[in-house]
Amino acid sequence: MRTLTPRRIQETLFTAPSFLWLLVLFLVPTLMVVSMSFRTADPYGGIGDSFSLEGFKDIFSPSFPGILFRTVNLSFQTTLWCLALGLPVAYFIARAEKKHQAHLMLLIIIPFWTNFLIRVYAWKIILHPEGMLKDMLVALRLVSEDTSLLYNQGAVLLVLVYTYLPFAVLPLYAAIEKFDFTLIEASRDLGAGPLRSFFRVFLPGISQGIVSAVMVVFIPALGSYVIPDMVGGTDGEMLGNKIAQRVFVDRNLPRGSALSTLLVLAVVLPVIGGLVVKKIRSNGRAFADVPSIGEHGL
Amino acid sequence: MKRICFFMCTVMCAVAVCTGCGNDVQELYVYNWSDYINEDLVVQFEEEHNCRVVMDYYDSNETMFAKLKAGAAGYDLVFPSGYMVQIMARENLLETLDHEKIPNIKNIDSAYVAFSLDLQSKYSVPYMISNTGIGYLADKVDQPFTPSWRIFGDARFAGRMTMLNDMREAIGAALKTLGYSLNTLNPVELAQARDLLVQWKKNLAKFEADQYKNGLVSEEFFIVQGYSGDLYQTMEENSDIEYAIPVEGTSLACDNIVMLKSSEHKDLAYAFMNFLLDGEVAAANMEYVYYLAPNTAAYPFLSDDLKAEEPILMSPSIIANCEVIQDLGEGNALYSEIWDQVKAAR
Incomplete structure (x- = not known):
């Protein structure tokens, strides 16, 4: 039996507010959505009392794999681009002189002061078929007069990357800023080439930052709804748009909830999996007296 | 700390003043489509009845219905399309209209009543036909x-x-x-x-x-x-x-004016309904929103420009x-x- 030591009581008290927060604002609503997905729907937007798996029939419809693939694919590509663009930016800021770092970070944060919708509208103006960018590309013979820069998956990807890039830069910057660059020197002294140092020393060193960046980009990107709605065309429908259609047009909350449940599972399961793996590993490590050299990244 | 206190006090005073000033005039809460009413007419109504009309907007019947079903209270008048009137009536959200309180209901053009689905105007009066x-x-x-x-x-x-x-x-x-x-x-x-x-x-x-x-x-x-x-x-x-x-x-769609059962300002709501069905008002409204108000008293007030627009006025052949x-x-x-x-x- 576990006794409640003063230390444990203190711990419980300290974690109670955040635990309550998560319980009330995350766990309870999520469970409500999940339970709603197992109910019947009436044609007027109401929810029946009986249990039904009808809500999940979207998953077996022939059009579902396409939407799912598009959603995951676009989110995945967004994450890759955000990492590819965010890493050099974060590196540059973290390596800049201390007095400039705050200013550079400000440049990353300033766009947040503008409303998200207005920023998406700005992209609609930039990519407008009668706009300056289009005229310039036509003049340079890079695109033809008939090419549309808007309303295709490329436009969705572009605006997704634009929107989530700052979210990727922040954790990457935090990780790189803490990274001990003498480790790179050490690896070079020990004979590693620049590429090898980068992949074997630098990337593992900032892995926590990369994981956070992936999480804050990939997860919200999966649920994108406004961006594909505004700059996407007839082929850009994502899971978020389908959920919106089920709720607002079809007045079928169970089917919308079932898709949302799927989205939640898609996000939560990998996280739980990651935690389990971590737990098993740390348990295994408890038996090893001496940490292996490999853990230091060499 | 003092500064924060001072700030909080200012905010609270401001809130008190703002909410306080509304006490002596009645407020009417209208839930409508955007760009669907001539704002000048709203001001005119406010002056005539010494009240304040608070507007809120929706972009689809379904959004509006979902919000009301979820328990949104406080609205007096809503402007749903015909089929949504049927649904809202079935869900028991609508007040049965007392025609005595809407004398202008006689202005409604019977040629168009068929489009409203609520033929007897039990719950709704036709507003605009699009x-x-x-x-x-x-x-x-x-x-x-x-x-x-x-x-x-x-x-x-x-x-x-x-x-x-x-x-x-x-x-x-x-x-x-x-x-x-x-x-x-x-x-x-x-x-x-x-x-x-x-x-x-x-x-x-x-x-x-x-x-x-x-x-x-x-x-x-x-x-x-x-x-x-x-x-x-x-x-x-x-x-x-x-x-x-x-x-x-x-x-074709006919949007209608309905009163919610939960309305707390029914007399004012009736007055606003009656106001919108007035011939001159309906004509001024049509000149602004470019939809057809099925209102026989309004037609004489229409400008020649609007009368020439067949797609708005919709001849019987259309x-x-x-x-x-x-x-x-x-x-x-x-x-x-x-x-x-x-x-x-x-």
């Missing part, structure tokens, strides 16, 4: 322009056209083109309409329910499926825009070709399924 048609940029299309839904099959305009992101309207246009009713439940007819719509989809920039107006004004889109009044309103910003009702026929979109209850699922297939088609 139709769905084609808005286009006159210098981008062949002249003379023959309005037909089949224009969406014309690859010359690929990527520069939009259809409504509304399953009933988009599928309805295809059904009308094929000569079927836009309320059909026949699976064969619906399948044909789906195939036609999938062909059109290849030429569409997107399905769009709202931004097509801006798109047409900024010449991003050349040809759009849209609502009559919306498109007439855009003409004020781009004189090249024209509007036509397709020869195959289209959908109406003969049109249908009202009805709520299909269980049948809606058929349309949802077709719509999913259209959206997923490549």
Whole structure:
């Protein structure tokens, strides 16, 4: 039996507010959505009392794999681009002189002061078929007069990357800023080439930052709804748009909830999996007296 | 700390002042579509009745219904389409109207009452009648322009056209083109309409329910499926825009004024209903929103410009070709399924 030591009581008290927060604002609503997905729907937007798996029939419809693939694919590509663009930016800021770092970070944060919708509208103006960018590309013979820069998956990807890039830069910057660059020197002294140092020393060193960046980009990107709605065309429908259609047009909350449940599972399961793996590993490590050299990244 | 206290006090005083000033005048809460009422008339009503009209807007019947069903309280008047009046009445949300309190109800044009679905005006009075048609940029299309839904099959305009992101309207246009009713439940007819719509989809920039107006004004889109009044309103910003009702026929919609059972200002709400049904007021409203108010007393007050616009006033020959979109209850699922297939088609 576990006794409640003063230390444990203190711990419980300290974690109670955040635990309550998560319980009330995350766990309870999520469970409500999940339970709603197992109910019947009436044609007027109401929810029946009986249990039904009808809500999940979207998953077996022939059009579902396409939407799912598009959603995951676009989110995945967004994450890759955000990492590819965010890493050099974060590196540059973290390596800049201390007095400039705050200013550079400000440049990353300033766009947040503008409303998200207005920023998406700005992209609609930039990519407008009668706009300056289009005229310039036509003049340079890079695109033809008939090419549309808007309303295709490329436009969705572009605006997704634009929107989530700052979210990727922040954790990457935090990780790189803490990274001990003498480790790179050490690896070079020990004979590693620049590429090898980068992949074997630098990337593992900032892995926590990369994981956070992936999480804050990939997860919200999966649920994108406004961006594909505004700059996407007839082929850009994502899971978020389908959920919106089920709720607002079809007045079928169970089917919308079932898709949302799927989205939640898609996000939560990998996280739980990651935690389990971590737990098993740390348990295994408890038996090893001496940490292996490999853990230091060499 | 002192500064924070001072700040908090200021905020609280400001809040107290703001809420306090509303106490002596009655407030009327109106839940309406955007750009759907002449704001000058609202001011006129406020002055006549020494009250304040608070407006809130929705963009689809479903959004409004979902919000009210979820328990949103405090609204007095709402402007739902015909089928939604039926649903709201069935859900027991609507007040049965006392015609004694709306003397102007006599102005309603009986020729149009059929479109409101609530023939006896038990729960609703007709507000505006709209139709769905084609808005286009006159210098981008062949002249003379023959309005037909089949224009969406014309690859010359690929990527520069939009259809409504509304399953009933988009599928309805295809059904009308094929000569079927836009309320059909026949699976064969619906399948044909789906195939036609999938062909059109290849030429569409997107399905769009709202931004097509801006798109047409900024010449991003050349040809759009849209609502009559919306498109007439855009003409004020781009004189090249024209509007036509397709020869195959289209959908008509009658939006209505209803009072919620939960309304706390019923007398004021009746007064506002009566005010909107006044001939002169309805005419001024039509000149602003460019929809047809079915109000016999309003017609004499209309300007000659508006009288000349056949697509707004809808002659009997046009109406003969049109249908009202009805709520299909269980049948809606058929349309949802077709719509999913259209959206997923490549």
